Amino acid sequence: MTTMTYEQAMEEFDPVFGIEVHVELNTKTKMFCGCANEFGAEPNTQVCPVCLGLPGAMPVTNDKAVESAIRLGLALGCSIRESSRFARKNYFYPDLAKDYQISQYDEPTCYEGSLDVVLDDGTVVTIGIERAHMEEDAGKNTHVGGTGGIQGADYSLVDYNRGGVPLVEIVTKPITGMGARTAEVARAYVATIRDIVRALDISDGRMEQGSVRADVNLSLRPKAVAGESQDDVPFGKRSETKNVNSLRAIERAVHFEAARQASLLLGGQPVVQETRHWHEDTSSTTPGRSKEEAEDYRYFPEPDLLPVEPSREWVEELRSTIPEHPAKMRARLREEWGFSDLEMRDVVAADALILIAATVQAGTTAQAARKWWMGELSRVANDREVALTALPVTPDAIAELQGLIDEGKINDKLARQALEGVLAGEGSPAEVVASRGLEVVSDDSALEKAVDDALAAQPDVLAKIQDGKVQAAGAIVGAVMKATRGQADAGRVREIILQRAGVEG
Amino acid sequence: MSEHTVDWTRATAARMADALAAGEVTSVELVQAHLDRIAAVDGPVHAFLHIDAEGALETARAVDADRAAGKELPRLAGVPIGIKDVLVTKGLPTTAGSRILEGWIPPYDATVTRRVREARMPILGKTNMDEFAMGSSTEHSGYGPTCNPWDLERIPGGSGGGSAAALAAFEAPLTIGSDTGGSIRQPASVTATVGVKPTYGGVSRFGAIALASSLDQLGPCGRTVLDTALLHEVMGGHDEMDATSLNEPVPACVDAALEGAQMDLTGVKIGVVRELSGADGGYQAGVTQRFDESLERLKGMGAEIVEVSCPSFEYALAAYYVILPSEASSNLAKFDSVRFGLRVEKTTVEKTMLATRAEGFGDEVKRRIILGTYALSAGYYDAYYGSAQKVRTLVQRDFDAAFAQCDVLVSPTTPTTPFKIGERIDDPLAMYLNDIATIPANLAGIPGMSLPSGVAPEDGLPTGFQILAPAHEDARLYRIGAALEASLTAEWGGPLSAQAPELEVAE
Amino acid sequence: MSSLERSDVARLAALARIDMTDADLDRLSGQLAVIVDAVAKVAEVAGEDVPATSHPIPMANIHREDEVRPSLSQDDALAAAPEAEDGRFRVPQILGEEA
Numbered sequence A: 001m002t003t004m005t006y007e008q009a010m011e012e013f014d015p016v017f018g019i020e021v022h023v024e025l026n027t028k029t030k031m032f033c034g035c036a037n038e039f040g041a042e043p044n045t046q047v048c049p050v051c052l053g054l055p056g057a058m059p060v061t062n063d064k065a066v067e068s069a070i071r072l073g074l075a076l077g078c079s080i081r082e083s084s085r086f087a088r089k090n091y092f093y094p095d096l097a098k099d100y101q102i103s104q105y106d107e108p109t110c111y112e113g114s115l116d117v118v119l120d121d122g123t124v125v126t127i128g129i130e131r132a133h134m135e136e137d138a139g140k141n142t143h144v145g146g147t148g149g150i151q152g153a154d155y156s157l158v159d160y161n162r163g164g165v166p167l168v169e170i171v172t173k174p175i176t177g178m179g180a181r182t183a184e185v186a187r188a189y190v191a192t193i194r195d196i197v198r199a200l201d202i203s204d205g206r207m208e209q210g211s212v213r214a215d216v217n218l219s220l221r222p223k224a225v226a227g228e229s230q231d232d233v234p235f236g237k238r239s240e241t242k243n244v245n246s247l248r249a250i251e252r253a254v255h256f257e258a259a260r261q262a263s264l265l266l267g268g269q270p271v272v273q274e275t276r277h278w279h280e281d282t283s284s285t286t287p288g289r290s291k292e293e294a295e296d297y298r299y300f301p302e303p304d305l306l307p308v309e310p311s312r313e314w315v316e317e318l319r320s321t322i323p324e325h326p327a328k329m330r331a332r333l334r335e336e337w338g339f340s341d342l343e344m345r346d347v348v349a350a351d352a353l354i355l356i357a358a359t360v361q362a363g364t365t366a367q368a369a370r371k372w373w374m375g376e377l378s379r380v381a382n383d384r385e386v387a388l389t390a391l392p393v394t395p396d397a398i399a400e401l402q403g404l405i406d407e408g409k410i411n412d413k414l415a416r417q418a419l420e421g422v423l424a425g426e427g428s429p430a431e432v433v434a435s436r437g438l439e440v441v442s443d444d445s446a447l448e449k450a451v452d453d454a455l456a457a458q459p460d461v462l463a464k465i466q467d468g469k470v471q472a473a474g475a476i477v478g479a480v481m482k483a484t485r486g487q488a489d490a491g492r493v494r495e496i497i498l499q500r501a502g503v504e505g
Numbered sequence B: 001m002s003e004h005t006v007d008w009t010r011a012t013a014a015r016m017a018d019a020l021a022a023g024e025v026t027s028v029e030l031v032q033a034h035l036d037r038i039a040a041v042d043g044p045v046h047a048f049l050h051i052d053a054e055g056a057l058e059t060a061r062a063v064d065a066d067r068a069a070g071k072e073l074p075r076l077a078g079v080p081i082g083i084k085d086v087l088v089t090k091g092l093p094t095t096a097g098s099r100i101l102e103g104w105i106p107p108y109d110a111t112v113t114r115r116v117r118e119a120r121m122p123i124l125g126k127t128n129m130d131e132f133a134m135g136s137s138t139e140h141s142g143y144g145p146t147c148n149p150w151d152l153e154r155i156p157g158g159s160g161g162g163s164a165a166a167l168a169a170f171e172a173p174l175t176i177g178s179d180t181g182g183s184i185r186q187p188a189s190v191t192a193t194v195g196v197k198p199t200y201g202g203v204s205r206f207g208a209i210a211l212a213s214s215l216d217q218l219g220p221c222g223r224t225v226l227d228t229a230l231l232h233e234v235m236g237g238h239d240e241m242d243a244t245s246l247n248e249p250v251p252a253c254v255d256a257a258l259e260g261a262q263m264d265l266t267g268v269k270i271g272v273v274r275e276l277s278g279a280d281g282g283y284q285a286g287v288t289q290r291f292d293e294s295l296e297r298l299k300g301m302g303a304e305i306v307e308v309s310c311p312s313f314e315y316a317l318a319a320y321y322v323i324l325p326s327e328a329s330s331n332l333a334k335f336d337s338v339r340f341g342l343r344v345e346k347t348t349v350e351k352t353m354l355a356t357r358a359e360g361f362g363d364e365v366k367r368r369i370i371l372g373t374y375a376l377s378a379g380y381y382d383a384y385y386g387s388a389q390k391v392r393t394l395v396q397r398d399f400d401a402a403f404a405q406c407d408v409l410v411s412p413t414t415p416t417t418p419f420k421i422g423e424r425i426d427d428p429l430a431m432y433l434n435d436i437a438t439i440p441a442n443l444a445g446i447p448g449m450s451l452p453s454g455v456a457p458e459d460g461l462p463t464g465f466q467i468l469a470p471a472h473e474d475a476r477l478y479r480i481g482a483a484l485e486a487s488l489t490a491e492w493g494g495p496l497s498a499q500a501p502e503l504e505v506a507e
Numbered sequence C: 001m002s003s004l005e006r007s008d009v010a011r012l013a014a015l016a017r018i019d020m021t022d023a024d025l026d027r028l029s030g031q032l033a034v035i036v037d038a039v040a041k042v043a044e045v046a047g048e049d050v051p052a053t054s055h056p057i058p059m060a061n062i063h064r065e066d067e068v069r070p071s072l073s074q075d076d077a078l079a080a081a082p083e084a085e086d087g088r089f090r091v092p093q094i095l096g097e098e099a
């Protein structure tokens, strides 16, 4: 069989793709019961008769989840259905407690939207959104024996803590005409969804924890021949690659599937319509369920739940809470802050954009805010192996800290010590400065004595300064700073040295 | 009154409540009397799947102590009750009549169970039922049939045959039932007891093991209309755990029953549903006769009788036997051997599920699951489930039109008196016809009652009279029912249940 | 409407996860065919213009506040499990040898 590269595949074929993204909402409780929606608890401790699917239990919809779903739909430019409802999707699987999933089928709450995705070079691509619907997550299977995967396992263990966690599933329309940029667009689309759910504060958007998960559908069709429109060429058979859970993996999955399908087609073999599993370690996919075993989900309206009928007023109220499109906000802020492209990219990659914006909002210059978040705080977060947003310090506190520097109350070195105290939970920057006694020494007599001592210790330096080698003063400044354990105002020290040398600065 | 002359098991719940309040009897005595009666007759009747003697006595002792201490207690505090095994009861076995749930002890209470406990009613035990409430005879229980105390060779109705037989055999003064297509009313009819299916949503379904969620409704069962009203008010009311629960006050059932007992129905318009009256034949002669006599009595109390027609009822049975199996096929999926219940271990999960469900479910359950799976499957949904939901709309429209002409609708509850056990077990369609008159109310969500109208002259077995009211108007059932009951018992010299043949008592 | 065949019953039983022997299929498929034919009449009466009723009493928007309620303890959650291990429900292998 011929083996194609992605680039070769794209020359020979026209790719069509679609993406389903599942977003886990950050509500306090689950979709249909009052169990806590929290990641990482002991197994089967966040379960109740409802989410454990015990006989007799009944679901009741979480109002906040509905609100989040509608806000997400609005951010994706969707229409909000006046009357939508839940449906049961019936299939047997051990992690699905009731052996049906409560989802939405023919009447999803959010439908027909579109989303602008900005690629790295600034190209804007508009992605059609078919629907965004609410549903519940399944529990988690752990496979024991074999290699730890589902294949070859001796048995499996089920934890239902995640069962019933609220999800919004966003389904795109088929995306065509992207050619060789298909992989890039797929990645940018998922990145945009992630940024939007974070900006809406409806999900933590952590792909590595599965809060945002993507399934990638891809098919290839022949390129139109002369005189034929590409739109008239029918779609090929598609594969659906499940659970591609990082941005990099999305790009790679598209590469792999395009190359695999192109190889099959050029070799005269058919592409099988099937779901496929993504393997992060090998960046490849393997077949899952094939079409012939495909389930018949027997959807029907969930009789235990009533229609969702948001009032127009409520929808408009929610619309007013929708934040700016993340890409547009980034462009605006880059302009306002005067950051270089590289600085901006680093800020975005470090998840520091919102933090910096809030710090600026609190009265700090953009460069100072960037310096704190991308410098000292990124280093601490890295050491602690936590996200920047998870550090126990607020943008307001950083603004306060910078304010103390600007007022001359502390210098950079003391500020770092003050920050250490803030991170240790000792209070606000001002409180830490006070309690740790971090204010700069501004008492001139003390500084004068320290300068005199330092000059006495290094007599040749005074002569150099008087000779016009003013930079030699640095050695004395350093000695004074050392003697005062960093609490001196270096600028003032320098002035005193120059005074002593009789050279006015 | 000297104690040994009073057989408290024959008393009404209202009488027991009054006697408890007056200090004539203790709850422990009442509970013990019923436990003794159960021990004496439940062998052959088999109304109970599980008896909780110690739990019932413990509740009784606490009630007696509180009463002695002068504490204020709910009206039915200390009056014992039996609960259909469809309701989950924390710490008490709950099986819904299925082998697949044998030995399951739920970790939580149904809302209605909680309300019964809050009403301080000692729970005698769990009553027998057709497996997952699928049936009209209780022959489909995974634990053997219940027998009709009027004739032990006959069925007590179903699915709530246990709850009805327990009343008819004086094993409990009150029981709880569930009615998806007549499972409260049809057993009441064939055992000469009273049963009410409230308006859909009037009683919380939380903790009731679901058969068909859009049809199921829990309701009270008693030997008199007033007793049933008292229990209705305990069970009913809004519950935030059930999204389909009505957010409105419980209907004033007791007041309506008391009003009805005055036997004045002046100004009341009663509609006879042509399609349910047996006018087209197919109803047992004695059933029709007792129904007609009851109409005369109602007329005699001042009611106006009108005939109404509900043409789409012809399709109701078919719609019901599409909707019920469809919803049931999904509701019963959770019995998969993973978290609770039976497991028949095989090499893979799928094989284990296949084997477990094959062994744990009875034939009727399998039939209906397959039927429902079919009706929902790709390519058939519109023809079956979709069409059945439309029939439902037509049935509702028929009821709306009928209730525009009258206050309540009436019919015989069932076409026949109880048939023999085994007679229809292999003919599902014949079995389904038992529910022809009760099913339309479930499709429309409206309330319905069955109360005794006498015994058929040809076989001496009970016949039932059904009353239907518009949604939310449950109180009307009690007013009309109590009036008819007062008129009939005046002639009989007491409740019809007292005429049941004496059961042989075990030593 | 075509009646239900024995092979249909076999497929539906597999979909509904109920093992059926040949004897089961023989017994149930005959009864089911009769029932299916009887209930097929639902398609005769209601036309396009009749809306479907899925809830008998029309209501909407019954939702719950996003407030945590107590969960079961792990012991209570697992108490009825046919088999449990490490705080989880244990099930036989999900994929068979042949998969």
Ligand SMILES: [Mg+2]
Residues within 6 Å of the ligand: A103, A135, A169
């Ligand atoms: Mg989904």
Ligand SMILES: [Zn+2]
Residues within 6 Å of the ligand: A030, A033, A034, A035, A046, A047, A048, A049, A050, A051, A052, A164
């Ligand atoms: Zn829960």
